[in-house]
Amino acid sequence: MSILFWYYKPIISTNGGVERVTDVLATYFKDNGYRVFFLSFEKMGMCSDCHYFLPNSEDLMSVENLRYAENLIFNKRISIIINQNGLSPLFSKFIFTLHLDKIPVKIISVIHNSLLSPIKNYAIVHSYPLLFQKIFSNVFFQFLLLKLYYLKYSKHFQYLFKKSECTLFLSPSYLNEAVFFQKY
Numbered sequence: 001m002s003i004l005f006w007y008y009k010p011i012i013s014t015n016g017g018v019e020r021v022t023d024v025l026a027t028y029f030k031d032n033g034y035r036v037f038f039l040s041f042e043k044m045g046m047c048s049d050c051h052y053f054l055p056n057s058e059d060l061m062s063v064e065n066l067r068y069a070e071n072l073i074f075n076k077r078i079s080i081i082i083n084q085n086g087l088s089p090l091f092s093k094f095i096f097t098l099h100l101d102k103i104p105v106k107i108i109s110v111i112h113n114s115l116l117s118p119i120k121n122y123a124i125v126h127s128y129p130l131l132f133q134k135i136f137s138n139v140f141f142q143f144l145l146l147k148l149y150y151l152k153y154s155k156h157f158q159y160l161f162k163k164s165e166c167t168l169f170l171s172p173s174y175l176n177e178a179v180f181f182q183k184y
Helices: 017-031 063-075 091-096 116-119 122-127 128-137 137-163 171-179
Strands: 002-004 034-039 049-055 078-083 106-111 166-169
Touching: 017 034, 034 063, 034 106, 034 116, 034 171, 049 091, 063 091, 078 091, 091 106, 137 171, 166 171
Parallel strands: 002 034, 002 078, 034 049, 078 106, 106 166
Antiparallel strands: none
């Protein structure tokens, strides 16, 4: 069985985060007899011979990139694609746009961080603390921001959950957050 990890950056384990988790999983799978490959959009650093890069680094959704990925999946007889870009609408859309109807492949999407982290962490507050501290401490503003975030990302997460064979969450708290994006 062959497994393909899809992540927008190259898998360089010393970078930590998603790359480290991916490397640990890939090593485990290789040690247990699976063939493992990596596909990335960005090209940087030294990578293994089983690491492939999309040819068009200007336009992710180009026909050239889509055909390249489809051919790689077909030629390497990929059975499982692990989408490490679960939080990204653009990079997840790429993998779901591929024409894989003639290839029996399952897509597993992974959520590595809180779905609400942009809202919870308020990164802009840390950059401009005096300017935004009062605004972000306002309960009404927090509620409004959460609603806007929901409007922006709910379709992505609903689509991700529907199109993936399964979705893995690296923390139980992320699973609880997924309920926020489900339609009732």
